[in-house]
Amino acid sequence: MATKDEEVDVLLTGFEVFGRHTINPSWEIVKTLNDMPLHGLKVRAHLLPVDYAGVDESYPKILAQYPNLKLIINCGVGSAGSLQLEQIARNGPYTRLDNSNSAPATELCRAEDDPSFVRKTTLPLEDLVADLTRAAPDLQLKTSTDAGLFLCEYTFYNSLRAQRCPAVFFHVPPYGSPYSESVLRLHAFNVLSRLVRHIASASPKALRPKVGLAVLVTSKAYPGCVIVGRRKSAHSDGNPTGKGSWALPGGHLEFGESFEACAAREVAEECGLNDLTRVRHVATVNSIDKTSNYHYVVPFVAAETSGEPVAMEKDKCDAWEWRRWSDLPQPLFAPLAQLKATAFDPFASSSSNGIGNGLQDDKHDTNSTQPA
Known part of the structure; x- marks a missing residue:
């Protein structure tokens, strides 16, 4: 009660x-x-x-x-x-x-x-x-x-x-x-x-899903690693979901914007990286937590960089780090945790479920309701 x-x-x-x-x-x-x-x-x-x-x-x-x-x-x-x-x-x-x-x-x-x-x-x-x-x-x-x-x-x-x-x-x-x-x-x-x-x-009946986007940024200098950072803030709409969790660079998809353009913009704004190559959509999750009125459809985009990330928005994230996909820090932001819980592996071989170090464009989609 x-x-x-x-x-x-x-x-x-x-x-x-x-x-x-x-x-x-x-x-x-x-x-x-x-x-x-x-x-x-x-x-x-x-x-x-x-x-x-x-x-x-x-x-x-x-x-x-x-x-x-x-x-x-x-x-x-x-x-x-x-x-x-x-x-x-x-x-x-x-x-x-x-x-x-x-x-x-x-x-x-x-x-x-x-x-x-x-x-x-x-x-x-x-x-x-x-x-x-x-x-x-x-x-x-x-x-x-x-x-x-x-x-x-x-x-x-x-x-x-x-x-x-x-x-x-x-x-x-x-x-x-x-x-x-x-x-x-x-x-x-x-x-x-x-x-x-x-x-x-x-009210929840009037709510509509939103579209976020997350970027799997990889580098030949850091094999098996992606860029992640710990979220200091919650959503800009006031929803507290995700505060204190580890997440990939990303943000909201703007009207008329392609996945690739959104990925490049968000990584530049958040990490100061402007050299992304091989930018492509590789997976999508449908992330829902009804108790928090949270519902995001999140496309995951893969990209490569030769640079080093810098935290450009200190109010949102103190620092970006290269961390191994096989040993990501916890807790993970809900969409990333949902993707990680599947068989998806961004570093799998081309015959497996992944992007093969950036060499494969097969997409992996998952539709699931899970708490943030």
Whole structure:
């Protein structure tokens, strides 16, 4: 039986008072929605301190408390005028002093990330704003790319970095600037409700498989080896599947893109290798984990290089390594584990099930449902 925390789908946060504000409408609004069912999803509200160290201590514990979140909405009070949905969060610089008269010594939200790193929400905010303002012409709502470089943006960065699920930051103006308390509460509720409805509509029945692509990069300098790296992050759509597992270079197939072009692009972006030769499709797996709403069709492409891989996206993978196919590190990313569990061998002879050190183009397909 699921616990009450496991049943929570949507996390709402608001902030305590700070500066010249004697009331923080962000918390006054979100606390009224605590434990309320919205569009079939259960909502839980939490109050956050206007304190960098306090957020560092409390927010990870809050996130860990709810293992099955589908949406995070962080709320805060902004400038007078319109309501704003923030599209991005920056790693810094955070120099504005908090309620404890402190700021991060590094001026960064996460010192291990690049100082200029910017994280983006995956929610279609422009479309949602258009829908809301069309339905309520008196609603002053817009998207923004400047969340203020204070506790609001600091918290939002942490939400996006966690990659637990889609996340967004919602700024409301102070009461009376321009909306009365009752009108602001109504407008804010409509915005929050619309965000939740967007997530609720993405039920498993509405989900569709996605197409990923993985590249078996080999080299004559490393017989029997392929390039693998340990994933630091989950999927860009917020699905946590695969974090901490070992995977091949790869990514999503773009519209109109061939397997070969996708393989070359992904290996260049992730490994800094631009010399791939003998690039060809050799296998496909159908990887499914219904408990995580994860379903990817993954073509495997073989290619050769004479170069050395370099980790180009440190937020996704610390390092790429040459590892023997017969002794790959564990755990493996689900599609790779699924392929490895079959008879497929990229270094088998031409008469066997494999690519024969790049000398055979026979394809090996497997269709299986297995947990990630």
